[in-house]
Amino acid sequence: MNQFHILEKRFPGRRAALKRDILEQALYCFIELGVEATTIEAIKARCETSVGAIYHHFGNKQGILSALFFAAQDDQRQHLDRELANTNSLREAVYSVICSYLDWVVANPEWARFLYQARSAVAKGPFQEELKDRNAKGFRELKAKLLGFGNESNSIVQPFEIVISLIVGPSENYCKAWLAGRVQTSPRDYREEFAESAWRSLQR
Template sequence: MNQHKILESRFPGRRAGLKREILEHALHCFNELGVESTTIDVIKARCETSVGAIYHHFGNKEGILSALFFAAQDDQRLHLAQSLAISNSLRDVVSAIISSYLDWVVENPEWAKFLYQARASVAKGPFKEELNDRNLKGFREIRAKLLSFENETTDIVQSFELLPSLIIGPSENYCRAWLADRVQTSPLDYREEFSESAWRSLQR
């Protein structure tokens, strides 16, 4: 299961086994009950461990939430970095951003659901500065990749703050609807349409 893969990548080794087990059960609790309704006691009952063990590893509920969020975010960004590394033009970069995003969501639907619902809580919680730093780092990496094609960037929208929304916005909206069963067609079936739409939105 992809839950295991992502957690093992973030928390490797036998000694981290209990930590991974707690996080995996917590992920299901958050997705089934919602962030607000999930408590330490709920997670404890689900994974059949002690409250002390949970607090030892994560401190509190916010620690669990952020550990899951950053594990998913790291995996998603690794997937993006691998796609960007083989992009040879500005248009390739746009397609890589779209494709890697859609691929990751379809491959990891439980993690994607969690990211969507947990983002606001992490953004206003005790780990908000770490989240801001991570987001800024990711934004700078994408900006640097776009600017690496200097001869092409004059033809696109110059407000780099706007670019992530222009590129990912429609895809994210559709993926949310797909994960909520409001639409049935896989996001992957619309890969070309989303890529073309994103490319057109960047033109001056």
């Protein structure tokens, strides 16, 4: 199982082999050269196919970018959902949001790097609506889960608007720094610190 199980899961089977290969090589290019600097030609060369095939599968460059982006985001969200499913208290839920995030980034550093890099491009591209819908759905579900612990949820400080920022903000910031090489220690090593710290920051 290599790091491309994400693609295998999303585009399974023999028929989609080239599709997966294009995406895999495109991911490499995007990470290596940056989104703007990777050309269709470069992707084509890496997987020894034709521009026709690429455009057949993805329509245009944004199509490749978006397919990769949504695949990664969905996998991340699935991972979160699995962790979140069997939590029975607010504290557990907060811990699992943070830990599942840190774990996913450490397990999929290339994908994480790509997610950070590509977000703004996708947000401006032809799939901006889909991105908005997905994000809105994600936030709605997370909100429902966090507010679903009855009385305990009331202990949460202040308006809910800022709660998610308080929970994931620090972890997100640190993961970016780690992926950029600005700090060395793996985010996993700080699970406790981030989780505990987030929990404290929620108390009034």
